Amino acid sequence: MLTLVGLALLDWRFMLAALLAVPVQAHTVRWYVRHAIPLYAEQRISVGTQQQQLLDTVGGASTVRAFRLADRHVDLVTERSSATVTLALQAVRLITRFFGRLNLAEYIGLSAVLVTGFVLVRADAASIGTAAAAALYFHNLFNPINIALALVDDAQVAAAGLARLVGVASLPASPETGAPQVVGGSVKAAGLGHSYVPGHPVLRDVDLHIEPGERVALVGASGAGKTTVAKLVAGIHRPTAGTVHLGGLRLDELGPSATGGAVALITQEVHVFAGRLDDDLRLARPGATEPELRAALDRVGALAWADALPNGVSTVVGEGGHELTVTQAQQLALARLVLAGPPIAVLDEATADAGSAGARVLEEAATAALAGRTALVVAHRLTQAASADRVIVLEAGRVVESGTHDELVAAGGRYAALWAAWSTTR
Numbered sequence: 001m002l003t004l005v006g007l008a009l010l011d012w013r014f015m016l017a018a019l020l021a022v023p024v025q026a027h028t029v030r031w032y033v034r035h036a037i038p039l040y041a042e043q044r045i046s047v048g049t050q051q052q053q054l055l056d057t058v059g060g061a062s063t064v065r066a067f068r069l070a071d072r073h074v075d076l077v078t079e080r081s082s083a084t085v086t087l088a089l090q091a092v093r094l095i096t097r098f099f100g101r102l103n104l105a106e107y108i109g110l111s112a113v114l115v116t117g118f119v120l121v122r123a124d125a126a127s128i129g130t131a132a133a134a135a136l137y138f139h140n141l142f143n144p145i146n147i148a149l150a151l152v153d154d155a156q157v158a159a160a161g162l163a164r165l166v167g168v169a170s171l172p173a174s175p176e177t178g179a180p181q182v183v184g185g186s187v188k189a190a191g192l193g194h195s196y197v198p199g200h201p202v203l204r205d206v207d208l209h210i211e212p213g214e215r216v217a218l219v220g221a222s223g224a225g226k227t228t229v230a231k232l233v234a235g236i237h238r239p240t241a242g243t244v245h246l247g248g249l250r251l252d253e254l255g256p257s258a259t260g261g262a263v264a265l266i267t268q269e270v271h272v273f274a275g276r277l278d279d280d281l282r283l284a285r286p287g288a289t290e291p292e293l294r295a296a297l298d299r300v301g302a303l304a305w306a307d308a309l310p311n312g313v314s315t316v317v318g319e320g321g322h323e324l325t326v327t328q329a330q331q332l333a334l335a336r337l338v339l340a341g342p343p344i345a346v347l348d349e350a351t352a353d354a355g356s357a358g359a360r361v362l363e364e365a366a367t368a369a370l371a372g373r374t375a376l377v378v379a380h381r382l383t384q385a386a387s388a389d390r391v392i393v394l395e396a397g398r399v400v401e402s403g404t405h406d407e408l409v410a411a412g413g414r415y416a417a418l419w420a421a422w423s424t425t426r
């Protein structure tokens with residue numbers, strides 16, 4: 001601005017000449033913003049998918065290897081990476097052209113000032129010194145302008161990043177608008193089928209109906225599909241066939257946050273996040289007060305050992321901190337369930353040796369944590385099945401028996417055989 005005033009003071013015609021650069025700049029910025037917004041957005045998404053693919057491939061390495069999916073995964077990583085590279089190159093080309101056009105604007109302005117100077121000196125309306133000063137002023141003017149315009153580029157990148165973040169933050173809102181947030185406790189699955197690898201179904205036509213507050217045990221041999229059913233009911237995977245209703249509402253209409261509020265899954269792979277124990281618990285309920293945390297720990301029988309830790313509940317646990325036993329990690333998972341307080345719980349716990357102290361502790365903890373909830377429990381120990389309201393037997397992805405423990409034992413079928421084997425080895 002001052003420079004423009006300076007130019008005007010030297011001679012108003014210098015200022016007019018300098019202003020010739022403005023329309024080119026304005027047009028350049030408008031052109032750039034129009035192209036950059038969609039391109040940067042696409043680039044963010046592409047980088048996201050590529051990183052997600054890497055996480056999937058690396059995180060699921062054992063599955064990838066077990067199912068000989070390595071080639072396919074390498075292809076996917078390659079494909080997503082090259083898409084990202086293409087977009088990055090497009091962005092570089094866009095920026096180069098952006099700065100190229102800004103330079104053109106500077107060229108036009110500077111030429112106009114020089115020509116004006118030439119004409120004015122020729123007409124004796126200005127001295128050579130004045131014309132030189134005008135050209136230098138103009139040149140100086142352009143550095144800050146270019147810096148300011150380059151900020152437009154940073155702003156575009158930042159805006160694309162922000163849009164992604166906001167997109168994630170507002171994700172649950174869209175499918176849930178108008179959908180009731182409070183979900184009842186019933187679970188209903190009809191005609192469930194699932195294939196992890198197309199053409200290899202691991203579940204076929206599974207029907208489940210669990211009344212609110214009922215506790216159903218799922219039993220079956222390893223590989224029968226218990227974990228798969230658990231994950232489908234908890235909304236972790238989407239079934240390839242059939243539907244799941246929670247509290248009378250279709251799972252895929254619920255949206256992620258309502259699903260999370262309705263059902264919790266405790267898996268075989270319990271993870272203790274490295275950090276303070278109370279922070280780990282607060283993952284389930286961010287605003288929980290210390291008395292609430294202690295009550296939850298107490299309910300699952302973990303308060304005594306938690307208090308005995310070097311710094312009580314603020315002790316750093318997990319990797320690099322105080323190592324917890326498998327039983328303790330499971331108790332923490334159950335305490336998180338208590339804090340989250342969903343009406344429906346799905347348990348697919350780690351196998352603890354039958355009859356061991358750990359198994360007994362966990363069974364009591366699970367009973368306490370599940371009280372008042374609808375529960376689907378994958379029973380790795382048949383005592384869990386015996387104490388459930390109903391037992392469902394899964395074999396090779398199908399429900400083969402269903403009834404109370406006593407009914408199934410009396411029926412003398414698959415469950416009765418399992419129970420007999422279990423009882424004698426105990």
Ligand SMILES: Nc1ncnc2c1ncn2[C@@H]1O[C@H](COP(=O)(O)OP(=O)(O)OP(=O)(O)O)[C@@H](O)[C@H]1O
Nearest residue numbers: 063067196197202221222223224225226227228229
């Ligand atoms: N991520 C996956 N990708 C491909 N196949 C899978 C995957 N997870 C499980 N399977 C296959 O699906 C079938 C059912 O597995 P699932 O884990 O549901 O059994 P399970 O009854 O929970 O067994 P376990 O008692 O050993 O936990 C198995 O044949 C298994 O190999």
Ligand SMILES: [Mg+2]
Nearest residue numbers: 226227228348
């Ligand atoms: Mg399993």
